[in-house]
Amino acid sequence: MEWIEVPEKGLTLREVRTMTNRNVNLSDDLEKSVSAILAQVKEGGDEAIRALTKKFDGVDLTDFRVSESEIEEAVKAVGPEFLAVLKEAKGNIEAFHREQVRKSWSKTFRDGVELGERFLPIQRVGVYVPGGRAAYPSTVLMDTVPAMVAGCPSVAMATPPGKDGKVNPNILAAAYVAGVKEIYKVGGAQGIGMLAYGTETVEPVFKIVGPGNAFVAMAKRLVFGTVGIDMIAGPSEVCCVADGSANPKWIAADLLSQAEHDPRAAVFLITPDKDFGLAVQKEMEKQMKELSRYEIMKSSVDQYAKAFLCKDAEQCFDIVNKIAPEHLEVELPDPKKYLPLIYNAGAIFLGKYTSEPIGDYMAGPNHTLPTSGTAAFSSPLGVYDFVKHSSVECYSEEAFRKISKKVQLFAKAEGLTAHAHAMEVRDED
Numbered sequence: 276m277e278w279i280e281v282p283e284k285g286l287t288l289r290e291v292r293t294m295t296n297r298n299v300n301l302s303d304d305l306e307k308s309v310s311a312i313l314a315q316v317k318e319g320g321d322e323a324i325r326a327l328t329k330k331f332d333g334v335d336l337t338d339f340r341v342s343e344s345e346i347e348e349a350v351k352a353v354g355p356e357f358l359a360v361l362k363e364a365k366g367n368i369e370a371f372h373r374e375q376v377r378k379s380w381s382k383t384f385r386d387g388v389e390l391g392e393r394f395l396p397i398q399r400v401g402v403y404v405p406g407g408r409a410a411y412p413s414t415v416l417m418d419t420v421p422a423m424v425a426g427c428p429s430v431a432m433a434t435p436p437g438k439d440g441k442v443n444p445n446i447l448a449a450a451y452v453a454g455v456k457e458i459y460k461v462g463g464a465q466g467i468g469m470l471a472y473g474t475e476t477v478e479p480v481f482k483i484v485g486p487g488n489a490f491v492a493m494a495k496r497l498v499f500g501t502v503g504i505d506m507i508a509g510p511s512e513v514c515c516v517a518d519g520s521a522n523p524k525w526i527a528a529d530l531l532s533q534a535e536h537d538p539r540a541a542v543f544l545i546t547p548d549k550d551f552g553l554a555v556q557k558e559m560e561k562q563m564k565e566l567s568r569y570e571i572m573k574s575s576v577d578q579y580a581k582a583f584l585c586k587d588a589e590q591c592f593d594i595v596n597k598i599a600p601e602h603l604e605v606e607l608p609d610p611k612k613y614l615p616l617i618y619n620a621g622a623i624f625l626g627k628y629t630s631e632p633i634g635d636y637m638a639g640p641n642h643t644l645p646t647s648g649t650a651a652f653s654s655p656l657g658v659y660d661f662v663k664h665s666s667v668e669c670y671s672e673e674a675f676r677k678i679s680k681k682v683q684l685f686a687k688a689e690g691l692t693a694h695a696h697a698m699e700v701r702d703e704d
């Protein structure tokens with residue numbers, strides 16, 4: 276873990292960005308290889324999907340749609356205990372996301388002028404669920420439950436097949452609990468291409484959401500415009516602001532919980548207490564060796580772990596706002612009092628018992644969050660990502676006659692005589 280002693284005057288945004296550079300690795304080479312995959316899917320359809328799945332996932336698939344019996348088998352395989360946990364998590368996620376639903380509205384603004392907005396679910400959405408290094412049934416729930424709450428009538432899911440040509444049963448059981456029936460065993464950039472362009476057997480979608488590796492992120496960037504996307508998600512991150520009142524063992528465990536996602540995951544410790552920070556560092560080294568995903572955590576910690584030593588809490592949160600982390604844990608006494616100092620963080624966890632993994636699985640808020648500093652301008656995945664709205668305008672004859680001349684003046688000022696004419700023909704009749 277690299278230590279940064281923050282000077283008295285603090286650090287600039289540019290300095291913090293340079294120190295915590297977590298580029299999503301969207302290089303030119305990656306762009307070229309992903310463009311080629313997307314072009315192959317666009318031209319070759321189903322056949323290209325089969326060839327690319329063979330090439331990148333090492334499996335030969337004739338039919339890449341998951342069958343109903345595969346879903347039934349998976350539900351049996353996961354057993355009642357895990358199924359009950361999935362159902363409870365789904366209930367918590369649904370309850371939280373219901374609060375995000377916006378109602379259509381209309382009202383009379385001036386005599387004879389009714390204006391409003393209609394909030395409408397996107398009619399067909401695609402959800403990518405990562406499945407390379409680890410299978411994430413929790414991400415199935417996080418990405419599909421908001422779509423269901425929004426009322427999307429058609430949801431298609433893409434996720435990589437395992438070496439046996441099957442989708443991980445935990446993923447299928449989560450899809451079953453969420454009510455998703457259209458699932459394809461197609462991962463990586465080819466999965467994104469399939470959803471964006473469609474094939475002979477897969478209808479294209481209007482928007483694609485969900486996290487994934489650099490191939491997935493680049494593919495989402497390249498299909499944006501053909502379809503909508505939620506965000507370009509990078510490797511996971513966690514930032515913890517804590518002082519000597521916190522337990523170094525617990526903080527180290529929370530930091531490692533995100534380091535285990537990806538060798539490029541980033542962990543940040545921000546503290547006014549160097550001895551405490553060193554104790555956390557020592558604990559991380561110790562705990563890492565005792566956990567199974569050692570290599571991934573070691574790579575993440577060696578390359579991307581940073582500890583900032585600050586003069587006080589205000590300076591700690593100034594650094595937080597400049598990092599704009601995906602997850603922020605505040606483990607200081609009376610943590611709620613620091614909320615007014617926090618502007619940029621995807622999800623905020625307050626107090627020593629609100630360990631980040633609770634939010635990953637059970638609390639209810641979404642775990643698909645902005646990464647790599649993008650929490651400064653974007654938000655967690657939510658119902659709003661599955662909804663778009665139309666404005667609605669309705670003028671009575673009286674209201675039209677009152678406004679017509681003003682519209683004509685405006686149109687003529689822009690040299691748009693056909694616009695003015697649309698008013699004139701009504702005025703004349």
Ligand SMILES: NC(=O)c1ccc[n+]([C@@H]2O[C@H](COP(=O)([O-])OP(=O)(O)OC[C@H]3O[C@@H](n4cnc5c(N)ncnc54)[C@H](O)[C@@H]3O)[C@@H](O)[C@H]2O)c1
Nearest residue numbers: 331405406407408435462463486487488511536537642643
């Ligand atoms: N932000 C979130 O909410 C969240 C949640 C879960 C996971 N994640 C992140 O998602 C990522 C998951 O990555 P992953 O790799 O485990 O799974 P993934 O499903 O994103 O990618 C696996 C696919 O990548 C493709 N691929 C692999 N090597 C390739 C190559 N050389 N060329 C072309 N395609 C190739 C394969 O088709 C494979 O199916 C991690 O970074 C993790 O941190 C984020």
Ligand SMILES: N[C@H](CO)Cc1c[nH]c[nH+]1
Nearest residue numbers: 411413414511512635642
């Ligand atoms: N922490 C991840 C988002 O960065 C989400 C996740 C899925 N499973 C466990 N964690």
Ligand SMILES: [Zn+2]
Nearest residue numbers: 532533536635
């Ligand atoms: Zn996690």
